Amino acid sequence: LPPEFRDFFERFGGAPDAEPRDYTALGSGFIVSPEGHVVTNFHVVDGATEVTVSLADGEEFEATVLGSDESTDLAVLRIERETPFPYVAFEEELNIRVGDWVVAVGNPFGLGNTATAGIVSATGREIGGRYNSFLQIDAPINRGNSGGPAFDLNGNVVGVNSQIFSPSGGNIGIGFAIPSPVASRVVDTLIEHGRVVRGWLGVTIQPVTADIAAGLGLEEDRGAIVNAVVAGSPAAEAGFRVGDVVLRLGDAEIEDAVDLTRRVGALTVGDRVSFSILREGEPMQVAVLIGERPSEDELNSAESVTTPDAEAEVEEHGVVGPFGMTLRPFEDGEGEGLGLAAGEVGMIVEGVEPRSEAAEEGVREGEAILQVGGATIASVDDFNRALNAAQSAGREAVLLTVFDGRNRRFVALRFEDERGAER
Numbered sequence: 001l002p003p004e005f006r007d008f009f010e011r012f013g014g015a016p017d018a019e020p021r022d023y024t025a026l027g028s029g030f031i032v033s034p035e036g037h038v039v040t041n042f043h044v045v046d047g048a049t050e051v052t053v054s055l056a057d058g059e060e061f062e063a064t065v066l067g068s069d070e071s072t073d074l075a076v077l078r079i080e081r082e083t084p085f086p087y088v089a090f091e092e093e094l095n096i097r098v099g100d101w102v103v104a105v106g107n108p109f110g111l112g113n114t115a116t117a118g119i120v121s122a123t124g125r126e127i128g129g130r131y132n133s134f135l136q137i138d139a140p141i142n143r144g145n146s147g148g149p150a151f152d153l154n155g156n157v158v159g160v161n162s163q164i165f166s167p168s169g170g171n172i173g174i175g176f177a178i179p180s181p182v183a184s185r186v187v188d189t190l191i192e193h194g195r196v197v198r199g200w201l202g203v204t205i206q207p208v209t210a211d212i213a214a215g216l217g218l219e220e221d222r223g224a225i226v227n228a229v230v231a232g233s234p235a236a237e238a239g240f241r242v243g244d245v246v247l248r249l250g251d252a253e254i255e256d257a258v259d260l261t262r263r264v265g266a267l268t269v270g271d272r273v274s275f276s277i278l279r280e281g282e283p284m285q286v287a288v289l290i291g292e293r294p295s296e297d298e299l300n301s302a303e304s305v306t307t308p309d310a311e312a313e314v315e316e317h318g319v320v321g322p323f324g325m326t327l328r329p330f331e332d333g334e335g336e337g338l339g340l341a342a343g344e345v346g347m348i349v350e351g352v353e354p355r356s357e358a359a360e361e362g363v364r365e366g367e368a369i370l371q372v373g374g375a376t377i378a379s380v381d382d383f384n385r386a387l388n389a390a391q392s393a394g395r396e397a398v399l400l401t402v403f404d405g406r407n408r409r410f411v412a413l414r415f416e417d418e419r420g421a422e423r
Contacts, residue, residue: 022049025048027040027144028040028107028145029148030088031086032089032090033085034086035080035084036078036080037077037191038076038077038079039187040077041073042069045075048065051065053077063078063079064079066194067194069186069190069195071198074160074178090157091156091158092180093181096135098119098120098122100120101117101152102119102151102152102158102159103116104140104150104177105149105150107148108140108141109143111144116140116141118138118139119137121137121174130258131262134177135177136175137150137176138174146161146163147160147161148161150177157180158179159177160177160183162177163176197269199264199292200292201234201240201290202233202234202235204226204228204408205227205246205260206225208223209412211361211397211412212397212410214412215373215395215397216395217393222253223256224246225410226246228242228407228408237288240277240288243371245279246260247276247277249263249275267290270289272289274288275287322387323357323363324352324356325351325352325353326349327380329348330378334348335368338403339405340368340370345377346376349363349364352365357413357414361412362411368402368403368404369400371386371401372387372390372398396414397412397414398412398413399411
């Protein structure tokens, strides 16, 4: 029920202490084998206690969920009968282009089988999928279409309808489908194993932006920079460090953090692969034995490896105001109180001026700055020495390691700030 109606019934017609009720959800799906394997979205069956599949001819089956994968929003069901099922096939070699026609089939608003047509508006659309980019289509997709197929004009499945963008909840011509090559691989794995096993390196990464590249002295803004290494992970065992820039996996260039995540996820557990990295300006090769990606709960509870320099002595307790920030060194025990390892030092951001370089790059009051230009800082003198070293090296920007109480990230601040004033 919409919130305003739910509130009405709770106040005038409902029993506040009533027992929780069962609810029914509707979605779409399609059969991909004569044995009765049905593809749908993860979010259609997530949390379901019973799943019923209704065919276009009215025949109904109780379905078993063979497996599901939240990361790609896919699930596989199984229905059974004595005679084979008619089925459709994925287009394995997807050569679809922007402007090509597609037909979306599904069950919008529970009305029953409905086909809509439109064109591919974009390919490779990034809308937050860790292991997937999407086809954007303008064939009308509404609530209930989730999990239905998107066909090309040859009758092959080119995508699995998954999401819509809509302020109103109805179709406005922006829908997203999981591309068939991604869906086919995941579906085959779910049928065979009941779950998706992905390769795992064990690092937290972020893309190398133009500012970060300037801070590192790189000519190109490509690759992924490591801002944390999970303790006991394959990366930790192989010797990865915070600040390493991953440029290649084997012979493949790494474009950005998403590219690295997907390439590692596609590796087989037990593979030994070589990464080309840049560490403190020096190219290196690191060989890693790929592990199995843990569950999200396990990853959330995992600890990171930190490699701090020897504990620095705090030389003075003043303030410094670079890039519009007001900073002070840690007080006794303050670092550990923030969640840092014993012995780690840094400086606290006590204030950030509006519209300053630091504010524009997302630095916030209360965060900690742990390193400047790769050097650990514990005082105003440390900070200034690191800034001078970066400028002397001809860098256009300096790279800061920032900790927000949970995660580390790199922030690049250009020396030309405050509306072009040279520092």
